[in-house]
Amino acid sequence: MTTAWLGSVVSINCGLTLGVYQGSVSSVDHSSQTISLKQPFHNGVRCSLPEVTFSTSDIKELKILNFQSTVNQPGCGPDAAAEPSLIPAGRQSHRAPPCSSSAPISILRRGQSNGRGATQAAQKKSAVRNGGAGGPRTRLDECFGGGTDENMDFDFDFEGNLALFDKAAVFSQIAGSSRAQPPGSQGDQQTYRHDQNILEVKPIVYRQIQVPQHGGTEYCSDSGLVVPSVTLDLHKRLLAAAERWGLSVERRLESIGVSASQMALTLLGGPNRLTPKNVHQRPTVVVLCGPHMQGAQGISCARHLANHQVELILFLPNCLKMQECVSSEVQLYNQTSSQQVARVKDLPQSPVDLVINCLDCHENPLLREHSWYQSAADWANQNRALVLSIDPAVGTQHQTVDTKWTLFLGLPLAQAATESQVYLCDIGIPKLVFQEVGIRYHSPFGCKFVIPLHTV
Known part of the structure; x- marks a missing residue:
């Protein structure tokens, strides 16, 4: 039933x-x-x-x-x-x-x-x-195989479900709980934005180098550090103190040659120019040197450039008396099989990629009156290549060679008004050596060995 x-x-x-x-x-x-x-x-x-x-x-x-x-x-x-x-x-x-x-x-x-x-x-x-x-x-x-549209006839109410969440009430509750924290708790500490550093940092001191004898011109690095210029006498005393502590002339020449060659390679185009696929367009550089310490610095730079597959032409006049450092650098340069000339007429007549000027001398300003000096300076000015001067002489009102870039060593020297761009090279002088000659020193180089300087 x-x-x-x-x-x-x-x-x-x-x-x-x-x-x-x-x-x-x-x-x-x-x-x-x-x-x-x-x-x-x-x-x-x-x-x-x-x-x-x-x-x-x-x-x-x-x-x-x-x-x-x-x-x-x-x-x-x-x-x-x-x-x-x-x-x-x-x-x-x-x-x-x-x-x-x-x-x-x-x-x-x-x-x-x-x-x-x-x-x-x-x-x-x-x-x-x-x-x-x-x-x-x-x-x-x-x-x-089952139907997948079981509840497709019923639309989900998004607005109704969103209305169940009262954002204003929740945020007011959070704000009330933060205000209710007792004094001395974490809530009383300073709040930071997302772009602020939560670590306590000391105020930045931009004037970290102070010299007893100011050269008259002040520069600043890209990071804002102030780098004052020094007189030629103070700069000589600094190099003499470094030599007494073991920074010999040979070590200083090697350091200057490496740093100057790195700057020159950058000016020539760096990795965009010096590649194995660009053998037929190797850059050509002419280095003009005199028979003195500045000339030895230029020969050291030329040797390092030749080791980096740069076509080098070294100009050095024939002189009866030549310093020992110049002779040793020439002997080492000759092992690169690069070209060396003693007459200006043997220099290329077509424009080259870069000219490095090391003709000037701090100790003998009358050197500019020699015929070979004037001929080399005229060739550099007539050639349409840009000029890099390493450790140029100061105290002259006019430059004999139109310079695009000037590279100083350790600290910049006080010089006459010039339109060249100033760079500074680290030659490895320790901090206590600066302190011995009365300079309070803090390195402005950071992670580099050559930095640009801007007139303040």
Whole structure:
């Protein structure tokens, strides 16, 4: 009798397409072979429909979760054994003790009020997905074949959910908690922006070099450090003190040659010019030197440039008396197989890439009156190459060679007004040697050995 099943809680499995339904049996119709559930759940989610009807063709499996009989006592009576004739052969019902069914993982399409109509729609979808009616289901369809648009009929209310979050109240609560911190706590400390340093730093001192005899001109580096100029007498005393402590003339010449050659290589183009693929366009440099200490510095620079595959032409006049440092540097330069000339007419007539001027001498200003000096200076001015002067002489009102760049050693010398760009070279004098001659010194070079200086 059909009334024996009314009120029983059952679970109906309709396959992968329709899913699993749970609910209380409201009616069983033998004539139409249908069963109806009231207040149904579909895959663990309550249906929006108050009642769902299933046909026997839709039911794959039926489980009794809680049997409630209105005729017999609760349990498995004879009526309960006769009633499952509603289920077709091959779909025998299974009784189960009262329990709670766990919802399946995947959420499928909600069942329609008419179970037969839902079955027809599912059969059409299955036929299209399998390539026709009766086509085999692939593993991909078995895994992902369920409908993925279960809740697409219901739009998610973004504005309503956003309104649940009261930002003003939360921010006021945070501000109130920060103000409520006791005195002396972390909240009383100074706050910093994202671009501020939280570490305590000392104030920057830009005047870190002080000299007893000011040369009259002050410069500053790119980082803002003030570099004062010194007189020629103070500069000589500084070099003499460094030599007494072991910084010999040979070591100083080597340091000057390396730093000056690095600056010259940068002026020639650096890695953009000196590459193995650019062998046919090697830069040409002419170094003009005199028979004195400044000339030895230029020869040392020429030797290092020749070692870097630069075409070198060294000009050095023939003199009866030549300093020992110049002779030793010439002997070492000759091992580079680079060119050396003693007459101005042997210098190239076409423009070269760079001219390095080391003609001047601090000790003998009358050297400019010699014919070879005037001829070399005229050649440098007529050649359209730019000129780099290393440790030029000071105290003259006019430069004999138009200079683009001037390189000083250790500290800049006081010089007359000039339009050349001033650079400073580190020659390795220790800090205590500066202190010995009365200079309070802090290195302005940073990570470099040659830095540009700007007139304050």
